[in-house]
Amino acid sequence: MEKIDIKDWLQNQIAQELGTTIEEVSCDEDFENLKLDSLALVSLSYELESQANIEISPTIFTEFNTINKLAAWINAQK
Amino acid sequence: MDQRSKIVWNPFTPGYFENPYDHLKICREQNPIHKVLTNSWIFFKYNDVNEILSSNKFEVSELSDFFKEKEPYIFKNSTACPYLSKGTKMWPMYLNNEEHKQTRAVMGKSLLLKGLDKALIEFADRINYEHQGKKHIDLVAYCARYIYLVLERILGVSDLGELEQIKQYSNWLARSQDVYVPRQVYQEVNSWLLWGKDIFVDSGFEKNVKHYADQSNLNYTEDDLYSISALTLMAAFETSKDNLSTALHCILQSNELIEYVLRCNQEELNILIEELFRFSSPLQYTIRVNKNPLEYDDIHIPAYTKLYLCLASANRDDTVFERPNDVLVDRNPNEHLSFGKGVHFCLGANIARQEMRNCLKPMVQFLKNYRIKNEEEIQWSKQIFMRTIESVALEARF
Numbered sequence: 001m002e003k004i005d006i007k008d009w010l011q012n013q014i015a016q017e018l019g020t021t022i023e024e025v026s027c028d029e030d031f032e033n034l035k036l037d038s039l040a041l042v043s044l045s046y047e048l049e050s051q052a053n054i055e056i057s058p059t060i061f062t063e064f065n066t067i068n069k070l071a072a073w074i075n076a077q078k
Numbered sequence: 079m080d081q082r083s084k085i086v087w088n089p090f091t092p093g094y095f096e097n098p099y100d101h102l103k104i105c106r107e108q109n110p111i112h113k114v115l116t117n118s119w120i121f122f123k124y125n126d127v128n129e130i131l132s133s134n135k136f137e138v139s140e141l142s143d144f145f146k147e148k149e150p151y152i153f154k155n156s157t158a159c160p161y162l163s164k165g166t167k168m169w170p171m172y173l174n175n176e177e178h179k180q181t182r183a184v185m186g187k188s189l190l191l192k193g194l195d196k197a198l199i200e201f202a203d204r205i206n207y208e209h210q211g212k213k214h215i216d217l218v219a220y221c222a223r224y225i226y227l228v229l230e231r232i233l234g235v236s237d238l239g240e241l242e243q244i245k246q247y248s249n250w251l252a253r254s255q256d257v258y259v260p261r262q263v264y265q266e267v268n269s270w271l272l273w274g275k276d277i278f279v280d281s282g283f284e285k286n287v288k289h290y291a292d293q294s295n296l297n298y299t300e301d302d303l304y305s306i307s308a309l310t311l312m313a314a315f316e317t318s319k320d321n322l323s324t325a326l327h328c329i330l331q332s333n334e335l336i337e338y339v340l341r342c343n344q345e346e347l348n349i350l351i352e353e354l355f356r357f358s359s360p361l362q363y364t365i366r367v368n369k370n371p372l373e374y375d376d377i378h379i380p381a382y383t384k385l386y387l388c389l390a391s392a393n394r395d396d397t398v399f400e401r402p403n404d405v406l407v408d409r410n411p412n413e414h415l416s417f418g419k420g421v422h423f424c425l426g427a428n429i430a431r432q433e434m435r436n437c438l439k440p441m442v443q444f445l446k447n448y449r450i451k452n453e454e455e456i457q458w459s460k461q462i463f464m465r466t467i468e469s470v471a472l473e474a475r476f
Binding site for chain 2: 037038039040042043045046047057058059
């Protein structure tokens with residue numbers, strides 16, 4: 001099975017959610033500032049769980065509040 | 079320096095679904111009101127929850143409006159027919175003022191309750207007969223079968239269809255009210271709402287709803303009628319099944335409780351049943367919105383903020399309930415909040431009481447011949463608002 005780069009995947013998904021380009025999604029920006037509502041974040045965490053193949057709680061975006069921090073945590077779990 | 083506790087409510091704390099009460103106690107004692115999710119607040123203390131539920135300065139949040147706003151997002155890139163907003167439009171626990179009063183009145187009059195006590199005794203006997211001689215029983219399936227029969231009776235449906243499908247239908251509808259629900263789950267709820275549209279056609283309950291609505295000049299559409307029926311099924315099935323299975327699970331763990339249920343008189347049984355409602359708290363949370371700005375100690379909460387009220391925590395508050403984590407058979411008075419309080423007090427509370435009063439003795443009499451197979455293997459559903467046991471394996475002592 002093809003290994004997915006979690007950082008790229010997150011950037012891509014968030015860009016799609018926001019209707020913007022990947023370049024405009026900073027990996028060091030706090031999720032809170034990205035203007036994603038709670039439904040979008042919970043939906044993203046649900047999708048992320050199957051992509052990363054580990055159990056992910058919907059509160060993950062508060063615990064690790066940027067793409068870089070979250071991707072680093074997920075990679076450390078594998 | 080901010081001296082406020084950093085303890086924050088997190089239902090994804092390890093072990094929460096198996097036992098939420100340890101985490102809730104920490105929240106209640108260390109940070110009894112705090113901000114959660116996006117700009118919402120959560121309350122844990124009995125007195126706070128009780129006061130908000132009792133006051134007319136608060137109203138309920140409107141689920142159907144939430145879905146109306148979110149449906150374009152939920153169904154983005156989907157070919158499904160959005161039905162969440164329509165399907166939940168008449169759910170009375172999310173309606174305010176006149177609309178709430180009218181819907182509640184129509185629903186209350188439409189349930190088929192005549193002769194219910196006698197039927198409930200027959201149903202309990204029937205369930206025991208169906209399970210007679212079995213070496214293994216799933217306690218949750220056993221309880222679900224009983225509530226299913228009650229449901230057919232109060233809705234006036236001769237055959238609701240496969241129990242397993244009704245169980246799933248009810249559970250998916252219940253999940254629509256949970257927190258941390260992703261759009262993928264809402265899509266599933268939507269498909270179950272659409273799936274169930276034919277269940278109630280020609281049911282006695284729906285005919286009654288139409289009759290009483292017409293009498294009050296309420297122009298309910300077909301979708302409104304279905305919304306009311308769907309909610310009634312979910313509310314009657316889900317919480318009753320959860321309450322009964324959690325109560326029996328608790329009783330079967332204690333020989334003292336088994337013996338007490340079998341020997342107590344009706345009045346003592348009624349007191350115990352209230353205690354089991356407190357202990358089980360099948361509905362663990364409810365939501366209100368403050369109509370005016372709210373001051374709490376040094377906290378300012380703007381008007382129209384979503385307030386999560388933790389009924390489960392309130393029911394275990396040791397400033398109100400002595401030894402709150404124990405079932406005290408003679409706890410009286412018992413001002414638990416399992417059915418809520420105020421204008422939105424659970425419409426089905428008396429039916430739930432009737433169910434328990436008629437089934438508990440015959441069920442315990444039958445189930446005393448079984449033991450819980452492995453306490454460690456009991457699965458609790460990963461739901462936050464409604465606490466649900468997935469299954470409890472029982473094995474015969476004979």
